[in-house]
Amino acid sequence: MANPSLLILPGDGIGPEVMAEVRKIIDWFGAKRGLVFDVSEDLVGGAAYDVHGVPLSDETMAKAQEADAVLLGAVGGPKYDKLDFSVKPERGLLRLRKEMDLFSNLRPAQCFDALADFSSLKKDIIAGLDIMIVRELTSGVYFGEPRGIFTEGNERVGINTQRYTESEIARVARSAFELARRRGNKVCSMEKANVMESGILWREVVQEVHDKEYPDVELSHMYADNGAMQLVRWPKQFDVIVTDNLFGDVLSDCAAMLTGSLGMLPSASLGAPMANGRPKALYEPVHGSAPDIAGQGKANPIACVLSFAMALRYSFDQGNDADRLEKAVEKVLADGVRTADLMQNAGETPVSTSQMGDAIIAALDASL
Numbered sequence: 052m053a054n055p056s057l058l059i060l061p062g063d064g065i066g067p068e069v070m071a072e073v074r075k076i077i078d079w080f081g082a083k084r085g086l087v088f089d090v091s092e093d094l095v096g097g098a099a100y101d102v103h104g105v106p107l108s109d110e111t112m113a114k115a116q117e118a119d120a121v122l123l124g125a126v127g128g129p130k131y132d133k134l135d136f137s138v139k140p141e142r143g144l145l146r147l148r149k150e151m152d153l154f155s156n157l158r159p160a161q162c163f164d165a166l167a168d169f170s171s172l173k174k175d176i177i178a179g180l181d182i183m184i185v186r187e188l189t190s191g192v193y194f195g196e197p198r199g200i201f202t203e204g205n206e207r208v209g210i211n212t213q214r215y216t217e218s219e220i221a222r223v224a225r226s227a228f229e230l231a232r233r234r235g236n237k238v239c240s241m242e243k244a245n246v247m248e249s250g251i252l253w254r255e256v257v258q259e260v261h262d263k264e265y266p267d268v269e270l271s272h273m274y275a276d277n278g279a280m281q282l283v284r285w286p287k288q289f290d291v292i293v294t295d296n297l298f299g300d301v302l303s304d305c306a307a308m309l310t311g312s313l314g315m316l317p318s319a320s321l322g323a324p325m326a327n328g329r330p331k332a333l334y335e336p337v338h339g340s341a342p343d344i345a346g347q348g349k350a351n352p353i354a355c356v357l358s359f360a361m362a363l364r365y366s367f368d369q370g371n372d373a374d375r376l377e378k379a380v381e382k383v384l385a386d387g388v389r390t391a392d393l394m395q396n397a398g399e400t401p402v403s404t405s406q407m408g409d410a411i412i413a414a415l416d417a418s419l
């Protein structure tokens with residue numbers, strides 16, 4: 052059988068720096084675990100604009116549609132700030148998400164014990180936290196029509212429309228229930244059914260999908276504003292949270308920050324299954340291209356490394372090796388290895404991006 056294919060799009064700023072460390076780890080899995088990928092690399096964002104005049108060429112888009120998984124670094128930077136909106140680096144990323152129809156955005160919030168002091172919450176509230184927010188990514192108020200700024204009488208009015216079809220709600224609900232079965236078997240669905248009709252439909256459809264297809268999974272419903280409060284009061288009550296695009300945008304950032312640095316946060320965006328049964332998938336760190344530290348060897352590669360761990364788990368069914376990689380990261384942190392963003396005390400010496408990558412490889416070696 053052919054090796055699974057992985058398209059790598061390092062992008063701009065620190066993207067190529069953190070991706071170089073992930074390449075070492077991909078090579079390690081090939082050499083030491085027999086997990087060989089057909090890796091190809093291409094351009095996205097400003098890097099693609101510089102060569103092709105667009106932030107994602109049609110050829111790269113076609114490759115992304117064919118790949119078993121896409122791994123992206125980051126896009127953007129001050130050099131491109133003045134470009135027309137249609138060719139800004141971020142448009143490349145949006146095109147990937149839209150044309151691959153990646154409707155389910157997975158954002159884990161996981162607390163590594165060694166970093167529990169980084170949270171703004173008390174250690175006992177955060178230690179051992181492991182939750183997953185599933186955000187609907189391709190519909191809702193960011194896409195609904197009508198939208199725009201119109202004139203009504205003698206003043207302007209800004210309009211956006213929250214719109215969800217039953218099938219859009221059902222497919223993201225399924226994705227959350229499937230995930231829950233691989234984790235703690237609990238889903239909490241969040242909306243505002245008390246004040247929004249789209250929220251009423253959301254609640255009904257999630258309940259229907261549950262009753263018909265996933266009765267074994269524990270389901271609860273919560274208003275999204277209460278959800279925000281509960282996330283900072285006692286986040287460990289949750290396993291998987293499923294919510295719409297707008298609430299998911301806010302709640303996933305809130306949950307992610309419970310656990311510390313932006314340099315630690317991975318994500319996955321999944322679509323419908325392809326002919327080979329694997330979902331369309333894009334894995335990327337949550338952070339941007341960090342122009343302030345780009346090219347200095349200061350970037351923390353862990354968010355990108357953990358994004359690859361998600362690819363191992365969700366695209367390639369290699370849960371054990373995903374665990375192995377996450378444990379290697381945990382060990383490195385427990386040993387006190389820190390990039391600059393993870394430093395708390397003056398006088399400590401940070402490691403560079405590539406030293407962090409090497410430390411993770413050493414921990415992987417030790418796991419054999």
Ligand code: NAD
Pocket residue numbers: 065069124125126127128129141144313314315335336337338339340341342343344349350351352354392
């Ligand atoms: P950013 O995430 O790039 O940086 C915010 C801060 O966090 C900076 O101080 C940066 O140095 C730090 N940081 C981020 N990642 C880090 C890492 N891995 N290690 C250590 N420190 C890290 O956000 P920003 O500054 O608002 O945006 C910079 C550029 O990135 C902009 O052009 C923006 O549009 C783009 N952006 C891209 C994405 C993406 O590619 N998905 C996401 C957000 C922002």
